[in-house]
Amino acid sequence: MLILHDPHCAAYGSSLRPEQPARVTRSVAHLGAAHPDWNFSGPTAPVTDDTLLLAHTPTHLQRLAQPRDFDDDTPYFPAIAEHARRAVATAVAAAQHALTRRTPAFSLMRPPGHHATADTAMGFCYLNQIAIAALHAAHSGTAFRSAAPRKVAVWDFDAHHGNGTESILHAHAASGAFFFASVHQAPGYPGTGTRDLGPRTRNWPIAPHTPRGKHMAALRAALDAVVAFAPDLILVSAGFDAYAQDPITAMTLEGEDFATLGHWLAELRDTHGIPAAGILEGGYSADLPLLIDAFLSAWENPLRPA
Numbered sequence: 001m002l003i004l005h006d007p008h009c010a011a012y013g014s015s016l017r018p019e020q021p022a023r024v025t026r027s028v029a030h031l032g033a034a035h036p037d038w039n040f041s042g043p044t045a046p047v048t049d050d051t052l053l054l055a056h057t058p059t060h061l062q063r064l065a066q067p068r069d070f071d072d073d074t075p076y077f078p079a080i081a082e083h084a085r086r087a088v089a090t091a092v093a094a095a096q097h098a099l100t101r102r103t104p105a106f107s108l109m110r111p112p113g114h115h116a117t118a119d120t121a122m123g124f125c126y127l128n129q130i131a132i133a134a135l136h137a138a139h140s141g142t143a144f145r146s147a148a149p150r151k152v153a154v155w156d157f158d159a160h161h162g163n164g165t166e167s168i169l170h171a172h173a174a175s176g177a178f179f180f181a182s183v184h185q186a187p188g189y190p191g192t193g194t195r196d197l198g199p200r201t202r203n204w205p206i207a208p209h210t211p212r213g214k215h216m217a218a219l220r221a222a223l224d225a226v227v228a229f230a231p232d233l234i235l236v237s238a239g240f241d242a243y244a245q246d247p248i249t250a251m252t253l254e255g256e257d258f259a260t261l262g263h264w265l266a267e268l269r270d271t272h273g274i275p276a277a278g279i280l281e282g283g284y285s286a287d288l289p290l291l292i293d294a295f296l297s298a299w300e301n302p303l304r305p306a
Contacts, residue, residue, distance in 0.1 A: 001035070001038045001039070001103075001104055001105075001106065001296055001299070001300040002038075002039045002041060002094070002097055002101075002103070002104070002105040002106070003028075003031060003038055003039065003040045003041065003105075003106055003108050003296075004041050004044065004090040004093055004094050004097075004105060004106065004107045004108065004109070005024070005028055005040060005041070005042070005090070005107075005108045005109065006042060006043045006044070006086050006089075006090060006109065007028075007042075008043070008083070008086060009021075009024055009083060009086060009087065009109045009110050009111075010024055010025050010110075011079075011083070012077040012078070012079065012080060012083055013077065013110075018124075018247065018248055018284040019073075019110065019111065019112070019124040019282075019284070021110075023110060023283065023284070023288055024108055024109065024110050024280070026288070026289050027108060027288055027289040027292050028040075028108060029289075030289035030290070030292075030293060031108075031289065031292065031293060031296070034293055035293075035297075038300075041093075043086070043089075044086075044089045044090055044092075044093040045089065045093075046085060046086075046089055047085055047088045047089045047092060047132075049061060051088070051092065051132060051136060052085070052088065052127065052132060054132055054135040054136060055118060055127075055128055055131045055132045055135055055168045056116075056118055056119070056127065056128070056132075057118050057119045059119060060118065060119045060120065060121075061081075063120075063121075064080065064081040064084065064121070064126060064127075065081050070120060070121040070122060070126075071122060073122070073123055073124055074121045074122050074123060074124060074125065074126065080111075080126055081126070083110075083111060083126075084111055084113075084126035084127040084129075085127065086109065087107070087109040087110065087111060087112075087113060087127065087129050088113075088127050088129040088132050088133075090107040090108075090109050090129075091107045091109075091113070091129035091130060091132065091133040091277075091279045092129075092132065092133045092136050092137075093105075093107070094106065094107040094133070094277035094278070094279065095133040095134070095136065095137040095233065095235060095277045096136075096137070096140070097277065098233060098275040098276055098277040099137060099140075099150075099232075099233055099275060101275075102269075102273075102275045103275070104265070104269070104275075104276060104277065104278070104296075104299055104300060105277045105278070106238070106277070106278040106279075106280070106292075106296055107129070107277070107278065107279045107280060108280055108292070109129075109279075109280060110280070111124055111125060111126050112124055112125050112239070112280065112281040112282060113125045113126070113127055113128045113129040113130055113131075113164070113165075113279070113281070114128060114130055114131075114156060114158060114160075114162035114163075114164055114165045114237045114239075114281050115128075115160070115162070115163055115164045115190060116128040116164045117163070117164040117167050117168065118164075118167065118168055118171070122164075122190065123160065123189060123190060124282075125164065128164045128165055128168055129279055130154055130156075130162075130165055130235050130237050130279045130281075131154075131164065131165045131168040131169055133235055133277075133279070134152040134154055134165075134169060134178060134235055135168075135169075135172070137150060137152050137233050137235070138150045138151070138152050138175075138177045138178070149175060149177040150177065150232040150233060151176075151177055151178075151179070151229065151230065151231045151232050151233075152177060152178055152179075152231055152232065152233045152234075152235060153178070153179040153180070153181070153226040153229050153231035153233070153234050153235070154169065154178070154179070154180045154181070154234075154235050154236075154237060155181050155222060155223055155226050155234055155235070155236050155237070156180070156181065156182040156183070156184070156236075156237035156239070156281075157183055157219055157222075157236070157237070157238065157239060157242065157261060158182075158184065158237050158238070158239020158241060158242070158281040158282045159184055159185045159188070159239060159241040159242040159246065159249040159251050159282060160184055160185065160188060160189050160190065160239065160241065160249075160282060161182050161184040161186070161188075161189075161190060161192050161193030161203065161205075162180070162182050162184075162193075162237050162281075163190050163192040163193065165180060165182075165237065166180050166182065166192070166193065166197065166201060166203075169201070170197050170198065170201045173197075173198055173200060173201065176200070178200065179200045179201075179202075179225075179226060179229040179231060180200070180201050180202065181202045181203075181204070181222040181223070181225055181226050182202070182203050182204065182222070182237075183203075183204040183206060183215070183218050183219050183222050184203070184204075184205060184206065185205075185206055185207075185208055185242070185249055185250065185251055186205030186206065186207065187208075188208070188249065188250075193205055200229065202222065202225055204218040204219075204221065204222050206218055206251070208249075208250035208251065209250055209251070209252060210251070210252060211252060212252045212253055212254065212257060215242070215251065215252060215253060215257075216253075216257055216260065219261065220264070223264055223268075227268065227272065227274070231274060232274075232275075233274075233275055233276070233277070234265070234268070234274055234275070234276040234277075235276070235277055235278075235279065236265070236276060236277070236278040236279065237279060237281045238278040238279060238280055238281060238292075238295065239280075239281035239282035239283055240258060240282065240283030240285070240288055240291040240292065240295075241282040241283050241284055241285075243255075243258075243283065243285050243287065243291055245285045245287060246283065246284055246285045247284055247285065248284055255287070255290055255291055255294045256294065258291050258292075258294045258295040259294040259295060259297070259298040260298070261295055261298075262294070262295040262296060262297065262298030262299035262300075262302070263298045263299070263302045265299045266298065266299050266300075266301075266302040267302070270302075278295075278296075278299075280292070
């Protein structure tokens with residue numbers, strides 16, 4: 001298992017906010033101690049504006065540098081644009097590793113990204129790293145907008161709808177290169193994702209307190225739809241806030257359920273040959289390190305108990 005992490009991602013924020021530095025510092029420390037055989041990789045090469053512009057508008061990149069809050073959840077922090085760019089860089093690197101090595105990679109960074117739209121930051125998210133990674137992976141090694149881009153699917157199991165990822169990738173629906181599947185709490189933030197936008201932009205809204213079995217059935221259906229798309233790469237918006245003890249959601253999954261999600265990805269790798277990479281999104285419980293461990297351990301080695 002390759003873990004991509006840049007310690008600079010913990011250099012902003014506050015312990016008074018749900019999305020705080022301890023989310024990653026505690027997770028990195030736990031995974032490093034529990035899995036000394038895993039490969040932990042440091043800072044990656046910076047992303048260029050051209051890469052960011054695959055998903056975002058020039059106006060948004062300029063707005064990130066302005067010392068004004070986007071909203072109460074998404075305030076301005078000094079150097080937040082650089083922090084967000086580092087998260088994008090590791091997501092792109094994780095996708096490229098999965099494509100070239102055919103082995104899993106996980107970007108353990110903050111800020112998260114799946115709420116960021118083409119032209120605004122919201123919901124703790126400043127740049128949409130998974131959408132950028134998908135667009136980059138589809139066209140890397142080819143002429144951009146070529147007739148035969150790679151097919152990339154995004155499977156989003158965060159408790160909140162990945163509205164930014166949906167809108168960015170759906171704008172490229174005519175290419176046939178992208179598939180988006182999200183399973184999320186509804187009603188819930190940000191209030192989107194209540195219906196499908198097309199055959200390759202699919203949503204599975206889940207009511208608060210839905211029993212685990214029904215939630216897991218929706219997650220399996222979403223992943224089966226991803227597989228039916230026959231992607232060359234799966235990118236996973238891995239949010240762990242569907243956990244029963246998460247402080248800002250009302251869902252019911254347990255640690256063993258996240259292990260099951262990892263088992264499913266391992267099965268796709270081993271039986272279908274589909275490479276995948278994961279990007280950390282939400283998850284605000286003190287148990288986050290254990291949840292990430294359960295998911296990644298099962299994905300890396302499905303025969304070993306999580």
